[in-house]
Amino acid sequence: MASKTPVGFVGLGNMGNPMAKNLMKHGYPLIIYDVFPDACKEFQDAGEQVVSSPEDVAEKADRIITVLPTSINAIEAYSGANGILKKVKKGSLLIDSSTIDPAVSKELAKEAEKMGAVFMDAPVSGGVGAARSGNLTFMVGGVEDEFAAAQQLLGCMGSNVVYCGAVGTGQAAKICNNMLLAISMIGTAEAMNLGIRLGLDPKLLTKILNMSSGRCWSSDTYNPVPGVMDGVPSANNYQGGFGTTLMAKDLGLAQDSATSTKSPILLGSQAHQIYRMMCAKGYSQKDFSSVFQFLREEETF
Amino acid sequence: MASKTPVGFVGLGNMGNPMAKNLMKHGYPLIIYDVFPDACKEFQDAGEQVVSSPEDVAEKADRIITVLPTSINAIEAYSGANGILKKVKKGSLLIDSSTIDPAVSKELAKEAEKMGAVFMDAPVSGGVGAARSGNLTFMVGGVEDEFAAAQQLLGCMGSNVVYCGAVGTGQAAKICNNMLLAISMIGTAEAMNLGIRLGLDPKLLTKILNMSSGRCWSSDTYNPVPGVMDGVPSANNYQGGFGTTLMAKDLGLAQDSATSTKSPILLGSQAHQIYRMMCAKGYSQKDFSSVFQFLREEETF
Amino acid sequence: MASKTPVGFVGLGNMGNPMAKNLMKHGYPLIIYDVFPDACKEFQDAGEQVVSSPEDVAEKADRIITVLPTSINAIEAYSGANGILKKVKKGSLLIDSSTIDPAVSKELAKEAEKMGAVFMDAPVSGGVGAARSGNLTFMVGGVEDEFAAAQQLLGCMGSNVVYCGAVGTGQAAKICNNMLLAISMIGTAEAMNLGIRLGLDPKLLTKILNMSSGRCWSSDTYNPVPGVMDGVPSANNYQGGFGTTLMAKDLGLAQDSATSTKSPILLGSQAHQIYRMMCAKGYSQKDFSSVFQFLREEETF
């Protein structure tokens, strides 16, 4: 097997780390950078090449994957003083798997285009577990002609790689999904709590919802009420899963997109505020299904 | 086959009419009453016995089914001056398939018990179509010992008869399901509208949601966006289906139950207000999935 | 001075106690009843006549004031087995200063009318302090011809007696005021919290709001931010004042009235849910301005 050309990787955090390892397993040599040098050590020990800035990555690799926590970090990594775009090679493929504002993705794509490179947004769904097992879903936005090339790399890290349309639509798909998820999770928690207070057994109510029109992923796959399902965060004191802070962040992105496109999101806004409140009330590190616990605390005198 | 004993039936409206006919098909002679005499004519012509008050029904039948539009109508039919409870026989089985406040169901059950009768609440889900084809779902609350007797009758009109617990829990299950349904429908409409404005194709976004955690009955079975699915109200200008007025009514019941049990329903309350607004803006007779249309109207100058 | 005819008084709780004492100061002999005998002792010691049921009060007095915590208590006191209406004299004046559902006030007025008596609703604003000092505001609904007679008694307990219209409008006025109060208090808390986080000094921001269009009673008279004003609950760890539980109760009444009249209250509903949540999070006995504290709790990791 001919050796593969190296792939750049910027951002080796909770998600980036297992994603990069899956690329290695598929035989890709990596050019690594992270703002925290400690995050690179493991890869250096494994023989990968660690460099000292995103622009150095761009000098040594023409396919680069970035996995960063916020829009600001992504702007810094691409357009900053030592950013990728300072030394990006013509024809490079830049894939950003961060979850950020789609307007930022579009802006970065424009700047990349000026340099003769292609930028695609490819945010993931699925958490750290899926990142480890290579079962992430990638929602990809960008020039359709380049999708096959992106898919080749992303397929090493995920089991589902979905083409969504023009650049920014990967982010849009993720944001829309997570907003609907937040709404239906809170709705499930409210309905279960109300039903229990009206005398219904939670397992029976779950069964009824799931055979009726109230059925949703939050009721049938990830039920927020302790004792209803096994193997979900609600069965384990809301440990693990998808943290309330992360959900609040994604809802902030949905809010920003809705404000800038003048789209009304009456429940989406409210869901955003509820997860924001939860962060301030000690729920930030719990799974987002803990909204059931947040709602049901009893009145005390 | 031995002839069956007659069943009383009070309330022959849009839902009661086809339900009563299904009882007839199963060989039950009926004792009929409706406040609108015209509603009874069809049954009289078919040879059923029409009487002039709910108490007359109670005199002639010891199993009675009621299908009424509001709590007030149900109170009148049972406890009014000529109500069922005035002449109910000891041991009678009274099944109320109205959707009403569970607190009213409990009150009526108490009054029935004083008269030596058994009252069960058995609201339905599924609309006029399901009522015609005998495919309703009944959610039944009341004394468990009587469930088999109720099931015998309800099974003639529905394909699913679910025992929910003590009296009132049938209503509770229905209210909780419909509140969650309203929330996830509005959430689906908001997410689809936002996604479209961000450049996503609605069919593709639907596909992504349905393979992800945003999946719900409103996205995968009853999508509110015209052009995404066939055979749903959104494909037919939101005609047919479950009217906005009816959804607003059910959300009013959820609100009342939540207020009296002091259960927080942040999104449920908001959903209630949104459907209330829609009723005032010309959507009252459209299917409740028309919330997509309500949200997406364009800004005009 | 000719001795005055006795006045009946039912309900000697936190509010009723000081109100009754102000009637005594004005020379009215009282006929007293409370479900808790201990609440009557003080009045018995002072020489007032204590009886053992509301109907006994009605037998001995033709002007009766009731001050009760909920709609259910009011129904019991008037229409219960030993209620006022069992023995009310023709021509009696019944004044209910409870805060209850206006629909209940209307119903009680109808029943009183059948007995030849007049029922008026006269809820109060102002707390225990105003009750002691005789500075309550009464909002009165009922037959206009009887307003002067009501005013004579109510004027002993309050400095403001406002005629609002037909029976039930006293409740309506109180409910509408308190709903708007809740909304503007939460709005003030949100605006102050946001401003502080954006770098504004809270005293300066208060001054700016109060000279601008954001001005409201919650910003200029009862500011929720500690350190901005003296002599308000926020200056005293939210002790005293108007408890969160009571606000949640009044918002529940507003919600019920809005649901039954099909009036959209988007912010009123949300305010209701917020105060409901606060009751479950340890704020039930704090002044309702503590919503500022509820919102500002910091995100913790």
Add this chain to the structure above:
Amino acid sequence: MASKTPVGFVGLGNMGNPMAKNLMKHGYPLIIYDVFPDACKEFQDAGEQVVSSPEDVAEKADRIITVLPTSINAIEAYSGANGILKKVKKGSLLIDSSTIDPAVSKELAKEAEKMGAVFMDAPVSGGVGAARSGNLTFMVGGVEDEFAAAQQLLGCMGSNVVYCGAVGTGQAAKICNNMLLAISMIGTAEAMNLGIRLGLDPKLLTKILNMSSGRCWSSDTYNPVPGVMDGVPSANNYQGGFGTTLMAKDLGLAQDSATSTKSPILLGSQAHQIYRMMCAKGYSQKDFSSVFQFLREEETF
């Protein structure tokens, strides 16, 4: 009187036009620029100097006032290819009276500082009428030492010039005020509508609110119910005043600031969504008090 040195003025729209005229009345020669040449004609005819870009303004004046519709326009006018900062003189005073994101004001201030100039944000409250009569209120953020110099100019255009603190706090004060205004206006509309449906006379209800704790600027100065007050937009079919679109824009800024500072704004978010909906339902050009009309439309069948 010694002739005054010229003042630069960028943005001669609805607000900028009368503001610039008030500077002229006070004897300041102007250096004028607007993207729409037509907007400058009137000033040219009056003998003021019109130039062809913001940078030309900066070349000819060391005190510049900008009045622009959005954050993007402000960024363009200052940092664009022909922006003020391209040729700003050391020691210049730049006053931005646009209503924009406070984060943008801070960024522009940083860039100005690098060029040796001082940037202050000074958004206004009061509409076109107040701009004409020179009665605007300016909320000013920036270095305190320069406030006197700013006040000298702003005092020609407004009757109130308030120092709010560091740069960005002028915007913050305006945003917080307008968010609270939107919330209390919607609250007033909901309370008035509910009260009317419960049988209260709107003038009487207004009187009661204004002597009670529900009192706010929207109830006592700018009542949204037609027939209650004279001389306000509700008395004139909601013509004039402060348009719904502008309120929606300011609420979008509040939303952005709240999202980025992680401040919960439960009612502020909801108010934002309500004004967003109104823009899509034909209310965009009506005064923002028309929310009363929006809410009260009757249910139709």
